[in-house]
Amino acid sequence: MRSVVALLACLFASAAAAQPALKMMIPANPGGGWDQTGRSLAAAMQSAKLVSGVTFENKGGAAGTIGLAQFVNQAKGDPHAVMIGGMVMVGGIILNKSPVNLSMVTPIARLTSEWEVVVVPAASPIRTMADLVKALKENPGKVSWGGGSAGGTDHILAGMIARAVGVEPAKVNYVAFKGGGEAVAAILGGHVTVGVSGIGEFAEHIKAGKMRALAQSAPERVDGIPSLREQGIDVVLGNWRGIFGAPGITPAQRDALVKLVREATETSAWKQTLEKFGWAPFFLAGDEFARFIDEENRRIAGILDSLGLKK
Amino acid sequence: MEAFAALASGFAVALKPANLFWGFVGVTLGTLVGVLPGVGPALTVAMLLPLTAKLDPTGALIMFAGIYYGAMFGGSTSTILLNTPGESASIATALEGNRMAKAGRAGPALATAAIGSFVAGTLATVALTLLAPLVVELALKFGPAEYFALMVFAFVTVSAVLGRSTVRGLASLFVGLLLGLVGIDSQTGQARFAFGVPELLDGVDVVVLAVGLFAVGEALYVAAYQSRLPASLERLRGRVTMTREDWRRSWPAWLRATAIGFPFGTIPAGGAEIPTFLSYTVEKRLAKRPEEFGRGAIEGVAGPEAANNAAATGVLVPLLTLGIPTSATAAVLLGAFQNYGLQPGPMLFQSQAELVWGVIASLYVGNAILLVLNLPLVGLWVRVLAIPRPQLYAAILVFATLGAYSLHQSWVDLAMLYVFGLLGFAMRRWDIPVGPAVIGLILGPLAETQFRRALAISQGDPTVFLAQPISAALLALTALAVLGPWAVRRLRRR
Amino acid sequence: MRRSAAEIALSLGVVALGAGAAAVSATLPAEGGYAGIGPNAVPALVSAALILLGGWLAWEAFSGGWRNAPPDDAAARGEHPFDPRAFAWVTAGLVVHMAAVGAAGFVLAGAALFACVARGFGSRRPARDAALGVVLCVALYLFFVRLLNVGLPAGWLAPLLGVAGT
Incomplete structure (x- = not known):
């Protein structure tokens, strides 16, 4: 019964709430990774009473660039406005030739990373990463890679692996699927040679022995899966997520937001969130985060170019 | 028989008063959001996910199942009464459902939708109980080549919605196909027909097209050509319950639709749109009086609605056995499972048998609650049509x-939405069918994507479609569907 | 022989749509990787089909009118002749809503839409219609924003309605 009361209470109580302290733009529809990140971070802030309230605006579409455009135009100079974003947005800005980009907003902090994993179906003759590299070098066309959208994190990883082992990235036979589920089905059914996705997406199938994990993209070993680096392929790639402030805020205002976010990530509520969703902590604040984005921008633009996607 | 014992204990859990209560809350809420276009069950469940922290798994999952089924039914309610299909799976219902409402048969239309959903949902749940592990093996055999063959089959069979003039029907179909090309090309990331408008990069949403063509087009048309006619009370005069004749015509449609919807739901990229349209076509083809189609044939509501619910249940097969979500709602349900530390997948039936059977039992219960709650409300829903025309169309x-x-x-x-409304107005005035445009938008991108995926995997070898047995069989079936009637006619003429 | 200007215009409209689409398709890359079919192939096919179908429709329109077409005389269809004012009111409602929803907010824009459409359908009590529109939209707003936490613009009524939040 108590939950009914709680439900009704959420319905009406907040109507009379005080002026919101933080306005959060989530450039994706409810339910996805950015939404979970933003709402969990806000919950962590509130659990530690760091803010009096957070209001959300979900504006999804086109890899977050629609929400980004609105944030750049409407939040200018607002010290209480923040936006969630990440690696997917960096690629989306380049691919969609977005008129707005991440240099127009104020980087606050990088929060999390989801590492990528390379798998094969259990029945595949490919047993190890070395087998895969060999097959790839022999005939890149025969190795079909199943993963998420074209130009997304999974595609980029496939391209980076190819380049690292001396195969032209444009020769990668990448087959884009919609979201994780479709790709999982194609891999389990043996319709593609290799699968690439976030570790969380495949973890259960790896555990059940239906997929074999060959490597993952973190700098070191995760969940007993060897990293690419360990196997002599110098590639590290994470689907990172972070938080940004409005364009044109003062350094002092930025530092206040950095402090707020840092404190929120130190709460137990946030740590539980990381564990629940299987996200790796990947905190980096302020100027260093800004430099990281610049680097990421160059790196991703380069690989998209060599994949033949950036026109 | 082990399954039945497990199911019985599942029922014991699902029928606890507290769980029944959550079932009712879910169905009510689901019906409400289903009636409103724009919020589907996925969004509702996503927003209620935090509740999982406060409820025990069975209660929460029963509520979510209630929302799922409730929203399906709510979607058909607004589709039949107001011609505003709230989600893509209701679009096929709009073709006959709203015509029935206009002819004073809203009550039977809603009733056949509710009972058909119940029958199909229950049968599909039985199939889920018995066949899940078997079906899923087959479903995994569907790769890009098989999907493409399936799309070709669907394209050919739904041609029955082309209407009185083949050329106008085809023109409508190809306008839909063109709209389906708008947005980012899935295989290369290339933007097509987006003209630099970021909102267009995600493509044309099928609900916007359907609501524009159906609801906005109709509002413009009625305003322009019928608003000065004296308001007809015919739409209120009919009886609320189904006649014996309605029953006789509905039940075969429910059964056929279940047989179409469930398998489609289980294949990982099946969805609910195609089986609803296929069911519509099948009913039209088999109807004793096909001339009634387009004027409110009850089979045209009974079939798609049952197919929709059967597909919605079929979606749970890959979700529970493989952990593969094949619809937005399934993806969110997966999130709900994960919140309880449960990972659907090959191991779920062993590791969490009690809960799985609890969920399946709660599906049966959710279905029953839906019927109990909604059937008595049909009479009330029909009163919506008593709202005077100006305020009704405004709403x-x-x-x-x-x-x-x-x-x-x-x-x-x-x-x-407005542009599609204008298009819908013109199509209604000059008798261009709207169904093909919607089908083109749904099927076009799927067919293109699967075709190119299959060719990429085969490195450009087109024989791949004939080399795989399932795909070859489907293509042969398609050829038979096209050439069969023609050959029969030729032979008869001799 | 029957010849309808509207049918001719619609037929040529389909041809023009196909021609426009063909022009855009020509700018799309043909590179299709291993599939051999680039992002331009299907658009080109669809454009060509539209041009052909438009031509077929135009031929029908010039040779006795579209086949099995509904009668041009409104009375024969059981309707009244085209009512430009009703059509304009509904259009005005949709356009005002489109322009105002961002700034004025969901409730006010919705009320304006409600009042305009009701006017188009012959209602003569704009104040009551607007009030009904406000009630309906406030209810929808609260349901979306409070229960589902989906943002809808509050606009000018923000101080009264509050916004989406936890």
Whole structure:
């Protein structure tokens, strides 16, 4: 019964709430990774009473660039406005030739990373990463890679692996699927040679022995899966997520937001969130985060170019 | 028989009063959000996910199942009464459902939808109980080549919605195909027909097209050509319950639709749109009086609605056995499982048998609650049509704009809605069928994507479609469907 | 022989749509990787089909009118002749809503839409219609924003309605 009361209470109580302290733009529809990140971070802030309230605006579409455009135009100079974003947005800005980009907003902090994993179906003759590299070098066309959208994190990883082992990235036979589920089905059914996705997406199938994990993209070993680096392929790639402030805020205002976010990530509520969703902590604040984005921008633009996607 | 014992204990859990209560809450809420265009079950369940922290798994999952089924039914309610299909799976229902409502048969239309959903949902749940592990093996055999063959089959069979003039039907189909090309090309990331408008990069949403063509087009048409006619009370005069004749015509449609919907739901990229349209076509083909189609044939509501619910249940097969979500709602349900530390997948039936059977039992219960709750309300729903025409159409357009606006929170979608409204107006006035345009938008991108995926995997070898047995069989079936009637006619003429 | 200007215009409209689409398709890359079919192939096919179908429709329109077409005389269809004012009111409602929803907010824009459409359908009590529109939209707003936490613009009524939040 108590939950009914709680439900009704959420319905009406907040109507009379005080002026919101933080306005959060989530450039994706409810339910996805950015939404979970933003709402969990806000919950962590509130659990530690760091803010009096957070209001959300979900504006999804086109890899977050629609929400980004609105944030750049409407939040200018607002010290209480923040936006969630990440690696997917960096690629989306380049691919969609977005008129707005991440240099127009104020980087606050990088929060999390989801590492990528390379798998094969259990029945595949490919047993190890070395087998895969060999097959790839022999005939890149025969190795079909199943993963998420074209130009997304999974595609980029496939391209980076190819380049690292001396195969032209444009020769990668990448087959884009919609979201994780479709790709999982194609891999389990043996319709593609290799699968690439976030570790969380495949973890259960790896555990059940239906997929074999060959490597993952973190700098070191995760969940007993060897990293690419360990196997002599110098590639590290994470689907990172972070938080940004409005364009044109003062350094002092930025530092206040950095402090707020840092404190929120130190709460137990946030740590539980990381564990629940299987996200790796990947905190980096302020100027260093800004430099990281610049680097990421160059790196991703380069690989998209060599994949033949950036026109 | 082990399954039945497990199921019985599942029922014991699902029938606890507290769980029944959550079932009722879910169905009520689901029906409400289903009636409103723009919020589907996925969004509702996503927003209620935090509740999982406060409820025990069975209670929460029963509530979510209630929302799922409730929203399906709510969607058909607004589709039949107001011609505003709230989600893509209701679009096929709009073709006959709203015509029935206009002819004073809203009550039977809603009743056949409710009972058909119940029958199909229950049968599909039985199939889920018995066949899940078997079906899923088959479903995994569907790769890009098989899907493409399936799309070709669907294209050919739904041609029955082309209407009185083949050329106008085809023109409508190809306009839909063109609209389906708008947005980012899935295989290369290339933007097509987006003209630099970011809202167009995600493509044309099928709900915006359907609501624009159906609801906005109709509002413009009725305003222009019928608003000065004396209001007809015919739409209120009919009886609320189904006649013996209605029953006789409905039940075969329910059964056929279940047989179409369930397998489609289980294959990982099946969805609910194609089986609803296929069911519509099948009913039209088999009807004793096909001339009634387009004027409110009850089979045209009974079939798609049952197919929709059967597909919605079929979606749970890959979800529970493989952990593969094949619809937005399934993806969110997966999130709900994970919140309880449960990972659907090959191991779930062993590791969490009690809960799985609890969920399956709660599906049966959710279905029953839906029927119990909604059948008595049919009479009340029909009263919606008693609202005077000016206010009724005003409310319809408020709902229609809400659905379009909530996509991106952008006026661009409203502009598209209006353009589609104008198109719908012209199509109605000059008798161009709207169904093919919607089908083109749904099937076109799927067919293109699967075709190119299959060719990429085979490195450009087109024989791949004939080399795989399932795909070859489907293509042969398609050829038979096209050439069969023609050959029979030729032979008869001799 | 029957010849309808509207049918001719619609037929040529389909041809023009196909031609426009063909022009855009020509700018799309043909590179299709291993599939051999680039992002331009299907658009080109669809454009060509539209041009052909438009031509077929135009031929029908010039040779006795579209086949099995509904009668041009409104009375024969059981309707009244085209009512430009009703059509304009509904259009005005949709356009005002489109323009105002961002700034004025969901409730006010929705009320304006409601009042305009009701006017188009012959209602003569704009104040009551607007009030009904406000009630309906406030209810929808609260349901979306409070229960589902989906943002809808509050606009000018923000101080009264509050916004989406936890």
